Amino acid sequence: MQFPSPTVQAAPPRSSSGATQPLLAVRDVYKTYSLKHGQTLRAVDGVSFTVMPGEVLGLVGESGCGKSTLGRCLLRLNDVSAGQIIFDGQDITRLPERILRPLRQQMQMVFQDSYASLNPRRRIGDLLAEPLRVHRTPDGRKHTPMAIAHRLEELMELVSLPRAALERYPHEFSGGQRQRVNIARALVLSPRLVVADEPVSALDVSVQAQIVNLFADLQKSLGLTYVFIAHDLAVVRQISTRVAVMYLGVIVELGETDTVLHNPAHPYTIALTQAVPRPVVGAPRHAPLRGEIPSPVNKPSGCRFHTRCPAVQTRCQNEAPTLTQIAPNHAVACHYPVLKSTHA
Amino acid sequence: MPTNTLSPPLLDVHDLCVSFTSRGQVVPIVENLSFSIGEQEILGLVGESGSGKSVTAMALMGLIDAPGVHVSGSARFKGQDLLGLSGKQMRALRGREIAMIFQDPMTAFTPVYTIGWQIDEQLRAHHNLSRKQARTRTVELLGEMGVPDPANTANRYPHQLSGGLRQRAMIAMALSCNPSLLIADEPTTALDVTVQAQILDLMRRLRTTYGSSVLLITHDMGVVAETCDSTLVLYSGRAAETGATQDLFAHPQHPYTAALLASIPPMNGPRPDRLPAIPGTPPQPLERPAGCAFAPRCTYTHASCLPAPPPTFCTVGPAHKVACVLPGEGNPLPKRAYTSATPVL
Ligand SMILES: Nc1ncnc2c1ncn2[C@@H]1O[C@H](COP(=O)(O)OP(=O)(O)OP(=O)(O)O)[C@@H](O)[C@H]1O
Numbered sequence: 001m002q003f004p005s006p007t008v009q010a011a012p013p014r015s016s017s018g019a020t021q022p023l024l025a026v027r028d029v030y031k032t033y034s035l036k037h038g039q040t041l042r043a044v045d046g047v048s049f050t051v052m053p054g055e056v057l058g059l060v061g062e063s064g065c066g067k068s069t070l071g072r073c074l075l076r077l078n079d080v081s082a083g084q085i086i087f088d089g090q091d092i093t094r095l096p097e098r099i100l101r102p103l104r105q106q107m108q109m110v111f112q113d114s115y116a117s118l119n120p121r122r123r124i125g126d127l128l129a130e131p132l133r134v135h136r137t138p139d140g141r142k143h144t145p146m147a148i149a150h151r152l153e154e155l156m157e158l159v160s161l162p163r164a165a166l167e168r169y170p171h172e173f174s175g176g177q178r179q180r181v182n183i184a185r186a187l188v189l190s191p192r193l194v195v196a197d198e199p200v201s202a203l204d205v206s207v208q209a210q211i212v213n214l215f216a217d218l219q220k221s222l223g224l225t226y227v228f229i230a231h232d233l234a235v236v237r238q239i240s241t242r243v244a245v246m247y248l249g250v251i252v253e254l255g256e257t258d259t260v261l262h263n264p265a266h267p268y269t270i271a272l273t274q275a276v277p278r279p280v281v282g283a284p285r286h287a288p289l290r291g292e293i294p295s296p297v298n299k300p301s302g303c304r305f306h307t308r309c310p311a312v313q314t315r316c317q318n319e320a321p322t323l324t325q326i327a328p329n330h331a332v333a334c335h336y337p338v339l340k341s342t343h344a
Numbered sequence: 345m346p347t348n349t350l351s352p353p354l355l356d357v358h359d360l361c362v363s364f365t366s367r368g369q370v371v372p373i374v375e376n377l378s379f380s381i382g383e384q385e386i387l388g389l390v391g392e393s394g395s396g397k398s399v400t401a402m403a404l405m406g407l408i409d410a411p412g413v414h415v416s417g418s419a420r421f422k423g424q425d426l427l428g429l430s431g432k433q434m435r436a437l438r439g440r441e442i443a444m445i446f447q448d449p450m451t452a453f454t455p456v457y458t459i460g461w462q463i464d465e466q467l468r469a470h471h472n473l474s475r476k477q478a479r480t481r482t483v484e485l486l487g488e489m490g491v492p493d494p495a496n497t498a499n500r501y502p503h504q505l506s507g508g509l510r511q512r513a514m515i516a517m518a519l520s521c522n523p524s525l526l527i528a529d530e531p532t533t534a535l536d537v538t539v540q541a542q543i544l545d546l547m548r549r550l551r552t553t554y555g556s557s558v559l560l561i562t563h564d565m566g567v568v569a570e571t572c573d574s575t576l577v578l579y580s581g582r583a584a585e586t587g588a589t590q591d592l593f594a595h596p597q598h599p600y601t602a603a604l605l606a607s608i609p610p611m612n613g614p615r616p617d618r619l620p621a622i623p624g625t626p627p628q629p630l631e632r633p634a635g636c637a638f639a640p641r642c643t644y645t646h647a648s649c650l651p652a653p654p655p656t657f658c659t660v661g662p663a664h665k666v667a668c669v670l671p672g673e674g675n676p677l678p679k680r681a682y683t684s685a686t687p688v689l
Pocket residue numbers: 033034041043061062063064065066067068069070231296
């Protein structure tokens with residue numbers, strides 16, 4: 001199946017301000033879970049960043065570092081424990097659901113497991129129509145059946161599925177097609193922000209590229225803004241304008257995609273880029289790091305990476321580094337950042 | 345590591361077919377698979393989910409004997425045919441001569457005993473060791489697998505260990521009897537890349553420290569490129585291409601292999617606007633075309649690709665074989681355009 005350029009035009013920008021205002025601003029956000037025996041786990045431990053309209057922010061890091069938790073906080077699917085989430089200039093952190101509701105149309109999520117997120121007993125057309133039946137048009141009216149039918153056809157075209165797919169059930173699709181359905185569902189209400197949590201990780205290798213292309217096409221043609229969560233650095237590089245690297249609940253490096261992936265300054269980012277196995281035969285490379293990510297319940301003191309860091313110094317054990325700008329649009333949380341590809 | 349071409353291979357699989365019967369229909373899962381693994385060689389068996397990798401491994405281990413399963417072909421291992429062994433003979437071989445590790449280490453361990461106890465038992469089942477001697481060896485093995493503080497870790501239960509540590513413990517258990525062949529089914533798929541790199545390091549060292557051969561099953565072309573001496577690419581239950589990893593990656597000659605490699609986003613060099621994706625999806629076993637299974641997705645499909653039987657292996661270089669009609673018709677694919685000169689990140 002090839003992907004014709006989507007014919008449907010982007011919804012007109014609804015921002016009252018110019019493009020100089022971030023679509024999403026995250027200010028010192030914490031998310032704490034309470035565990036048994038009075039223990040607490042700070043899954044997100046003080047995170048700040050902004051995303052401009054039309055930008056794709058890639059969020060990478062190893063399992064359990066807090067990517068999904070943060071993603072859910074951004075859309076208020078989780079309540080944050082502290083900090084602020086500002087969407088299009090409006091603080092949504094503690095908005096009651098009633099006021100939040102119209103805003104929810106503008107931010108949607110796509111998940112990894114294409115099957116779990118679709119009700120198996122409902123036809124695709126039904127699943128896609130539901131948000132239109134629940135939500136109202138911008139001028140407060142109900143969507144007419146005609147308008148709904150028209151929108152569904154538009155959506156099928158957007159994600160390159162045949163119209164006949166609307167009559168079928170989720171189990172009748174392959175994983176890649178189901179992920180197209182999930183993307184269509186996220187787009188029903190013409191959102192401006194899409195948070196995608198590992199949307200291609202569960203797909204067959206030969207299908208991943210199709211879906212990565214689809215995300216990229218939609219982003220361009222609809223002017224969407226993404227927070228794209230993935231552990232595959234190559235996929236993140238392909239789609240993102242900027243990349244944030246997380247470790248144990250915090251962002252350790254943030255900057256332009258090529259800066260972060262080709263000139264990483266944080267020892268963890270350097271290790272991460274070196275650990276990615278590439279489909280090129282060469283001298284076998286050695287594991288860049290020893291040990292594993294420590295438990296998020298008992299985080300190391302000082303710099304939380306110090307137990308595995310090849311560049312650790314005494315200061316790192318006691319003093320936590322903060323995310324600091326080291327160049328325009330490049331911030332690192334490390335006392336001894338590696339500057340200018342000296343590690344190559 | 346070059347395999348010694350004079351000695352016979354450790355494992356020689358010929359025409360392996362596995363089918364299941366489902367609702368009265370015979371479902372071919374693996375069709376006419378042939379490959380061999382030399383002494384101390386690491387062979388990568390690579391394919392997408394559902395391509396039949398695990399079924400191949402289970403068939404070799406004598407672990408699929410569900411009703412309706414039909415296994416045919418031969419698998420010669422040290423002079424005997426694994427597929428002809430009785431359950432008892434196979435059990436004697438498993439663990440001692442051939443060991444297997446899985447993607448999910450929890451399947452290898454019982455939750456109610458410490459990992460040390462379970463490795464001790466495995467050792468004692470095959471060697472005449474006292475409990476104390478077994479534990480000494482267990483601790484040694486765990487240490488060799490890079491488990492920190494092995495004496496104490498041995499006393500912990502599987503669920504008390506992280507994924508990476510459990511994987512190391514499972515490899516320790518698999519190696520406890522010094523098997524000549526280790527079958528590793530997606531051993532790093534569930535692990536983070538930094539831990540994956542450690543386990544792959546370990547895999548590469550096994551052949552020198554233990555003299556083991558490895559059948560490494562994965563869906564990740566990157567893992568194959570970095571770890572395996574030779575590669576066998578599976579597509580929809582059939583072999584598509586095999587060869588020395590170096591040759592196969594430098595010049596993939598099956599359109600599937602070539603397209604798969606091309607579709608992986610690059611880590612360096614310019615970012616393409618769009619990735620060269622492969623259209624469509626792999627066929628289900630019952631919908632597998634009679635001719636070439638890749639034909640519905642292939643850019644080069646033409647009349648001779650479609651009739652049964654599917655293309656058989658055509659030799660295109662030393663040990664490099666391709667199940668595609670193109671080389672035989674005098675139209676081999678061009679070499680892969682990748683920039684090996686660009687430093688890999
Ligand atoms: N509902 C919950 N209750 C308690 N702990 C939780 C809960 N959800 C997540 N956690 C913990 O919070 C931490 C971050 O989890 P999260 O799912 O955000 O990680 P992630 O980066 O998305 O990982 P992965 O790559 O595995 O998806 C983990 O230690 C996790 O175990």
